[in-house]
Each structure stands twice: as C-alpha cells, then as structure tokens.
Amino acid sequence: MDNADGSRIDITAIRGEIDGRTRVARFLGLARLETSSGYQMETNGLIAELDSGLVTSDGLLEIRAPFGELTAGQVTFLVSEENTGQQMLFTEGVRLIYRPQG
Template sequence: MATTTNFHSQLVGWLKILLPLAALMLLSTLFLFARNTGTTNEIPFADIDAAAAEQRIAAPRFSGLTSTGDTLQISAEAARPDTDGGSQVTIDRPRLSLDATDGTTLRVTAGSGMVDTVAQTAQLSGLARLETSSGYVMETKGLQADLATGTVTSDGALEVQAPFGQLQAGQVTFQAGTGDTGQQMNFTNGVKLLYTPSTAAPKDD
C-alpha cells in the first residue's frame, strides 16, 4: 500500500512538470506554422540594390564661417553626392541661414539645390523665398550663394515685401553686415517701388 501511494505521488509530481512543457511546445509549434503562411513581405533584391546605389543621405547639414566671421548653414531633407565622384552634391528642399556678426540674419528656403564643396558655392533653384531680420520678404526663381563670403545673388526678377511698401527688381545682391556696415541689399535692373505710408496716428506732444 505504501509503495502504491509513493508511486502515485511521484507520478503526480512528474505530470506537474511534463504537462506545462508539452503545452509550451504545442504553442511554439502553432506560432511557427502561423508565420510560415506562404505570403512574404520581403523586399526584392532589385530594390535593395537600387537603394544602395543611390547613396542618399537623409537630413544633411553643411555649416561654417564666412571670410568676415558670419555663420552660414545649409540644411536639406536629403542629399545625393555626384555619381561621378565630383565635388557637387544635389540637395532636396534646402534651407540656408546666414547669421552675421552684427546680429542681422537671412533665411532662405527653396525647392532644390546644388552645393559645390570645392568651389564653395550653392545654387538654390525652384521658388526661393528670402526673409531678413530687417523685415524684407522676397520671392524669386533661384539664387546663387558664395559660401566663402556670404554673398547671395538672385538669378532673376523678384517680388519684395518691404517694411515701407512693395518692390520689384530684376536682381538683388544680399551682403551680411559687418562691424562697420549693416546689412546691405542692392536692388538693380529696373527697380519699381510702391510706397505705403504708415497709417499709425501721430503721437501728441
């Protein structure tokens, strides 16, 4: 009788161990078959090769100082180096910022662009929008930037919203301010000005 009772106790003890292990193995098998359904989400090898060959850089940023000590920075959504191994880098949705030593700033956004790392120049194309800390907002079809000097020149005509009214010009050249001179904008090639006088009421003495 004691032998039967001891055997029963040992059997119950082993079953407490073996049954959970068997259930765990069964669940593992079910998960394995559920994953192998015959439909795959794998990326084709051709797509992998194309992505590797494109050499696309996400969110690049170029920054440095101009010859007068101004801080110049160019960022973009993406950049692609020259496939021929040259010095040109194509950039998408570029943003240029120029912070001069005298505190004035220039902000530029455009649709696309090209940076030449050897010539230290940038070409921003598409609709380019310029905003200055002095209150000027301009739109043009493209512009050139000399990264060494911080000089920005529009490719053609532009519309300007100025603090005193509206301007139209064939070209503008922007130069950041220095310790001796402030921010300079030179409008050329047929400048037209529509002056809007201030509507603020004069103050009583």
C-alpha cells in the first residue's frame, strides 16, 4: 500500500481476501508486514482499509524495528493527520527491548 505521504506498507500472508464494495483487505493466517520506515512484523492476521491506509493486526504480533524488538497484543498503523508519516499505536500488553544505536 502506498500512502499519500509517500510511505509504503508491504503485506504478505498465507491467504487474503478483498471486499471491493468496502475496499477492505483481510490477510489471514501468518501475515508479514514491512514498512518503508524499517519495521518488520509478523502476526496472525491483518485488516487493511485501502482508502485510508489504516492497518490493524488481528491478534498478537512481533516486531523488529530500527530501535530493537517489540511484542504487543495489537497494533494499528495509520497515516498522521498532517501527512508527516506513519503512526503506530501498540496496545494490549506491550513489551519493548530497546537497543540503542552505537
């Protein structure tokens, strides 16, 4: 998915379906997501609203990021209202392992 702010999200999954009427894509089974800002995520499913760029995980997730590793019960990716980049909201039991850049 290419966002209006120039950021990009690539998603792969075992299975997927798109509802053309609502413009919602569901990625089922093991889903992998990679952002243009360097985040790599694995989860049990994703729901993507194609018009808004909003992407929500459907369950637990593991993330490898430029700053370290993170696990959470859910994440929501959205484009900021000011179109300044992607925002990520982690919820439901967040655990962060921070690795400072040397």
